Amino acid sequence: MSDNQAKIVVRDFSVFHGKLQSLRSLTMSIPAHRILGIIGPSGSGKTTFLRALNRLNDLSPETRAEGQAVLDGEDIYHPDYDVVRLRKRVGMLFALPVALPLSIYENVVYGPRLSGVRDRRRLADLVERSLKDAFLWDEVKDRLQTSGMRLSGGQQQRLCLARVLAMEQLEVILLDEPCSGLDPISTAKIEEALTLLKAKYTIVLVTNNTKQAARVADDTAFFLMGELVEYGVTQRLFTIPRDARTSDYVTGRFG
Amino acid sequence: MRVPPKYAQVLAVALLGAATLLTLVVLVFIIVFVLTKGLPTVNAAFLFTVPRDMGRSGGILPTLIGTVLLPLLALVIALPLGVGTAVYLTEYTRESRVTRMLSFGADCLAGIPSIIFGLFGFIFFVVMLHMGWCLLAGGLTLAIMILPTIIRTSEEAIRAVPNAYREVSFSLGATRWETVLKVVLPNALPGIVTGIMLGIARCIGETAAVIFTAGSSLRMPTSVFDSVRTMSVHFYILAREGISSENAYGTAAVLVISVLAVNLVAYGLMHRFISRRTR
Numbered sequence: 001m002s003d004n005q006a007k008i009v010v011r012d013f014s015v016f017h018g019k020l021q022s023l024r025s026l027t028m029s030i031p032a033h034r035i036l037g038i039i040g041p042s043g044s045g046k047t048t049f050l051r052a053l054n055r056l057n058d059l060s061p062e063t064r065a066e067g068q069a070v071l072d073g074e075d076i077y078h079p080d081y082d083v084v085r086l087r088k089r090v091g092m093l094f095a096l097p098v099a100l101p102l103s104i105y106e107n108v109v110y111g112p113r114l115s116g117v118r119d120r121r122r123l124a125d126l127v128e129r130s131l132k133d134a135f136l137w138d139e140v141k142d143r144l145q146t147s148g149m150r151l152s153g154g155q156q157q158r159l160c161l162a163r164v165l166a167m168e169q170l171e172v173i174l175l176d177e178p179c180s181g182l183d184p185i186s187t188a189k190i191e192e193a194l195t196l197l198k199a200k201y202t203i204v205l206v207t208n209n210t211k212q213a214a215r216v217a218d219d220t221a222f223f224l225m226g227e228l229v230e231y232g233v234t235q236r237l238f239t240i241p242r243d244a245r246t247s248d249y250v251t252g253r254f255g
Numbered sequence: 256m257r258v259p260p261k262y263a264q265v266l267a268v269a270l271l272g273a274a275t276l277l278t279l280v281v282l283v284f285i286i287v288f289v290l291t292k293g294l295p296t297v298n299a300a301f302l303f304t305v306p307r308d309m310g311r312s313g314g315i316l317p318t319l320i321g322t323v324l325l326p327l328l329a330l331v332i333a334l335p336l337g338v339g340t341a342v343y344l345t346e347y348t349r350e351s352r353v354t355r356m357l358s359f360g361a362d363c364l365a366g367i368p369s370i371i372f373g374l375f376g377f378i379f380f381v382v383m384l385h386m387g388w389c390l391l392a393g394g395l396t397l398a399i400m401i402l403p404t405i406i407r408t409s410e411e412a413i414r415a416v417p418n419a420y421r422e423v424s425f426s427l428g429a430t431r432w433e434t435v436l437k438v439v440l441p442n443a444l445p446g447i448v449t450g451i452m453l454g455i456a457r458c459i460g461e462t463a464a465v466i467f468t469a470g471s472s473l474r475m476p477t478s479v480f481d482s483v484r485t486m487s488v489h490f491y492i493l494a495r496e497g498i499s500s501e502n503a504y505g506t507a508a509v510l511v512i513s514v515l516a517v518n519l520v521a522y523g524l525m526h527r528f529i530s531r532r533t534r
Contacts (some may be wrong), residue, residue, distance in 0.1 A: 014286075052424065056422065056425065056426055059422065061349055084428050084429075084430055085428070087500070088427075088428035090511075094426075098419045098420065098423050100423060101420075101441075101532045102532060110424070110427050110437075111427040111428060114427065114428055114429050114433055122324070131436075147532060160423075167427065167428065182366065
């Protein structure tokens with residue numbers, strides 16, 4: 001977790017929803033090419049933090065951020081920062097799989113088309129590569145033109161992952177409890193995909209499932225009531241937590 | 256006296272069923288009445304020849320064309336304005352006192368009797384702008400008349416598009432405009448089409464606002480500055496002036512069938528569009 005290869009650094013970073021403060025001056029750095037698991041009970045600010053990292057919080061007018069959030073040395077909340085470019089570099093997978101009412105193919109090429117990719121061969125290659133990386137290719141390769149909405153929940157979530165992976169400028173993947181509604185097999189496939197994908201991307205995984213963090217995350221951060229309680233290498237955090245609250249949470253005493 | 260639930264249930268079903276049946280009977284009666292009276296007059300010659308002697312004899316070709324052109328023109332004007340306004344109100348502004356006032360205003364406008372729009376169109380387009388009775392003045396007036404309906408139905412349809420779709424689109428690096436084009440409008444289309452259909456139906460059935468603005472010339476229109484007569488107006492004049500009740504009923508039959516056909520085609524297209532995206 002050395003600072004020199006930090007992909008994202010936040011300093012004194014707070015987020016407010018109206019008068020309610022959901023994140024309390026967070027300071028942490030997220031290293032490149034590792035999976036960061038964020039755990040904590042609901043309402044602890046995990047999702048708010050995640051949505052702040054690609055500025056999706058901008059969509060709710062009463063939400064505002066304070067402090068610094070830096071991606072590759074640039075403050076993403078600087079007034080001149082290009083939000084559209086940010087979201088192409090920092091992709092997001094939501095808790096509920098949302099396939100757009102388009103074909104499987106069109107779902108995957110949604111991002112690339114926005115970036116101006118028109119070449120059919122290149123789009124087809126992107127679709128195949130992304131669906132393979134999301135472990136969905138074998139299940140859908142013969143029916144790419146059918147609607148993405150006809151897939152099962154687990155398949156739809158992998159389609160959503162493929163849709164994120166198809167963005168050519170992608171560097172960071174944010175996942176917001178991506179497996180909360182999925183069957184164990186789909187969950188396993190997504191977890192396996194993530195462990196392979198960290199070679200190319202930086203991954204931040206918010207999860208309600210402490211075991212999932214223990215399985216796939218290299219580092220784990222424990223959030224509680226908008227504060228970062230403890231942050232460290234996963235194995236250490238789970239075996240010898242330094243904070244009593246972390247210890248209580250990971251052993252299942254509350255949350 | 257309290258009615259036992261069991262009988263209340265039977266009574267409710269009977270009353271609701273009776274209401275439905277009554278509605279259906281009235282509807283079917285009107286359609287059957289118009290068609291039986293009118294269809295004997297309708298043939299190819301009736302449809303495709305020009306009227307003679309004020310419509311006492313001959314066909315209805317110019318009014319058929321007027322009935323196609325006038326609503327079409329109104330729609331061409333009202334659709335971009337209406338959908339544009341709806342998109343602006345829903346996607347580009349936050350809900351505030353101003354947007355609520357605009358929506359409220361649109362609701363009020365939708366309830367104003369058409370003759371008022373006709374009067375406005377007559378004073379403003381026909382007289383003040385020196386357009387005279389013409390297709391353009393009629394189209395503009397009808398456009399203003401159906402605008403509130405199109406705005407409100409489009410607004411409802413756009414608000415009904417799941418927010419999750421917008422979030423996904425934004426999270427994939429789309430701008431607001433790209434999101435509107437690729438996600439919001441395609442998914443709101445069925446609702447928008449409903450508004451369009453209501454608007455077209457109102458235009459086709461309109462008489463008061465049309466007579467005041469598009470006039471009632473029986474000549475074949477050659478430009479938007481020519482006066483036209485629609486089938487509704489033709490029927491009204493034939494019946495009121497007692498010119499020819501056969502031709503009046505013939506016109507009415509064609510009118511009813513065209514409205515039915517427009518609706519069938521619209522629903523057919525809609526169905527194909529939706530199933531293409533979800534199948």
